[in-house]
Amino acid sequence: MIQVKDVVKTFDGFRALDGLTMTVPSGSIYGLVGPNGAGKSTILRHINGVYRQDSGEVLVDGAPVYENPAVKARLASIPDELYYFLSASTRDMMRFFRGFYPRFDQARYQALKDVFTTVDERQSIRRLSKGMQKQSAFWLALCCRPDVLVLDEPVDGLDPVMRRQVWSLLMGDVAEHGTTVLVSSHNLRELEDVCDHVGILSRGKVLIERSLSDLQENVVKMQVVFQEKQLPQLPADLEILNISQVGRIHTLIVRGNATEVTNRLAAYAPILMEALPLTLEEIFIYELGGEDYAVRDIVL
Numbered sequence: 418m419i420q421v422k423d424v425v426k427t428f429d430g431f432r433a434l435d436g437l438t439m440t441v442p443s444g445s446i447y448g449l450v451g452p453n454g455a456g457k458s459t460i461l462r463h464i465n466g467v468y469r470q471d472s473g474e475v476l477v478d479g480a481p482v483y484e485n486p487a488v489k490a491r492l493a494s495i496p497d498e499l500y501y502f503l504s505a506s507t508r509d510m511m512r513f514f515r516g517f518y519p520r521f522d523q524a525r526y527q528a529l530k531d532v533f534t535t536v537d538e539r540q541s542i543r544r545l546s547k548g549m550q551k552q553s554a555f556w557l558a559l560c561c562r563p564d565v566l567v568l569d570e571p572v573d574g575l576d577p578v579m580r581r582q583v584w585s586l587l588m589g590d591v592a593e594h595g596t597t598v599l600v601s602s603h604n605l606r607e608l609e610d611v612c613d614h615v616g617i618l619s620r621g622k623v624l625i626e627r628s629l630s631d632l633q634e635n636v637v638k639m640q641v642v643f644q645e646k647q648l649p650q651l652p653a654d655l656e657i658l659n660i661s662q663v664g665r666i667h668t669l670i671v672r673g674n675a676t677e678v679t680n681r682l683a684a685y686a687p688i689l690m691e692a693l694p695l696t697l698e699e700i701f702i703y704e705l706g707g708e709d710y711a712v713r714d715i716v717l
């Protein structure tokens with residue numbers, strides 16, 4: 418589990434992280450979403466142990482990360498700016514990582530040659546295209562067999578086929594080995610199919626953090642048609658987050674689970690009623706109730 422508790426980081430007096438708190442459960446794929454400059458890379462660099470916070474705590478399984486080799490040997494990352502030794506090839510970096518990560522999986526390195534076919538393992542990584550450099554980074558990171566994988570905008574620059582391949586490898590590792598994956602993105606849509614937890618970051622703080630199952634069980638979209646064109650007077654304790662109408666179809670976003678809300682609306686004898694799942698984007702928009710326009714911009 419990764420725990421970030423009330424972390425503050427200032428650069429020349431500017432609070433890039435302003436009391437950031439988040440929890441990434443073990444074995445989850447946690448998506449950290451936020452606009453440019455929100456602090457995503459900065460918090461990931463703390464979790465990688467590159468930066469030391471001014472105050473607060475950054476813990477992996479209860480142990481502080483900064484200057485802690487035992488934690489770093491269990492953690493691999495793909496940062497936003499990839500770092501390689503001058504003129505090192507993927508194979509050179511493999512040898513380096515093999516010496517550093519106790520569970521480095523040489524057989525997997527060989528097997529993944531069939532996935533990352535466009536990457537020549539002997540070529541200097543700096544001379545590869547941006548997308549190929551990302552592929553090389555994934556190839557290496559996956560072979561480290563880390564308990565925790567920290568990915569900063571990881572699929573940027575990868576073509577759609579490679580994105581799918583990489584996500585499927587990552588999800589396989591989570592399922593088989595309980596790897597914890599923390600991944601940042603500008604785009605909630607990008608993470609929709611893969612994450613089971615999401616945190617929204619804005620101006621150095623996590624504004625909301627939810628598990629997907631919580632979200633999906635707690636908000637439902639109902640499409641209903643009544644005999645009358647008007648919506649009947651619904652009970653005040655039915656927590657309706659949004660109402661819209663197209664023709665005779667009313668679309669209600671209601672807090673509660675689908676069965677419970679369906680049963681309550683059934684009492685008003687609708688001609689037609691259907692409960693639909695919400696996308697992650699819709700859930701966040703309604704959850705936030707339009708209070709924070711910065712966040713609406715992030716998720717829209």
Ligand SMILES: Nc1ncnc2c1ncn2[C@@H]1O[C@H](COP(=O)(O)OP(=O)(O)OP(=O)(O)O)[C@@H](O)[C@H]1O
Binds near residue numbers: 433451452453456603
């Ligand atoms: N080394 C640094 N020195 C000074 N300011 C910094 C440094 N690193 C980050 N910042 C500032 O901290 C804020 C957060 O930056 P960060 O790179 O973490 O944002 P981000 O959410 O990753 O953005 P992006 O989506 O654009 O990559 C920005 O205002 C940035 O200018």
